[in-house]
Amino acid sequence: MKPRKVLVVDDSKLLHRMFEMMLRQYPLVHAYDGREGLDRLAENSDVDLILLDVNMPRMNGLEFLAAVKADARLAKIPVIVVTTEGADKDAEKALASGAAAYVKKPFRNEELLGAIERLTAAA
Ligand SMILES: [Mg+2]
Numbered sequence: 001m002k003p004r005k006v007l008v009v010d011d012s013k014l015l016h017r018m019f020e021m022m023l024r025q026y027p028l029v030h031a032y033d034g035r036e037g038l039d040r041l042a043e044n045s046d047v048d049l050i051l052l053d054v055n056m057p058r059m060n061g062l063e064f065l066a067a068v069k070a071d072a073r074l075a076k077i078p079v080i081v082v083t084t085e086g087a088d089k090d091a092e093k094a095l096a097s098g099a100a101a102y103v104k105k106p107f108r109n110e111e112l113l114g115a116i117e118r119l120t121a122a123a
Helices: 013-022 034-043 061-069 088-096 109-122
Strands: 006-009 028-031 049-053 079-083 101-104
Touching: 006 013, 006 034, 013 028, 013 109, 028 034, 034 061, 049 061, 049 109, 061 079, 061 088, 079 088, 079 109, 088 101, 101 109
Parallel strands: 006 028, 006 049, 049 079, 079 101
Antiparallel strands: none
16 A cells, blocks of 8 residues: 655754655655644545655654654554664664654665565565
8 A cells, every 4th residue: 555645854954855765656745843734634534645754843753653643543644754864872762752764874775665565565
């Protein structure tokens, strides 16, 4: 099953462009910090996958993840956390807080697509 809509939450415009190139087959919704991510989720009830950065202004990825998991309507949406190289603690924290998977920057196209396929096949 392919995701219907993927929410990308990342403060790097470059990452948004990369995701657009890597995920041509998926409709994307864009947010540049956690608060904006929550706004986009409120507007797009058909988002069924979230790609989440950790370090962002206003509301970071772990705070965003906690808010999503605390909301019964959003808690089931799988979240893939995109962590900075070397930030293994972030990945551990994200998994402990309910993230479904993580990829480390820099990641290859196949790594990301593989993680998405595993998650959406299991759904
Ligand atoms: Mg960032």
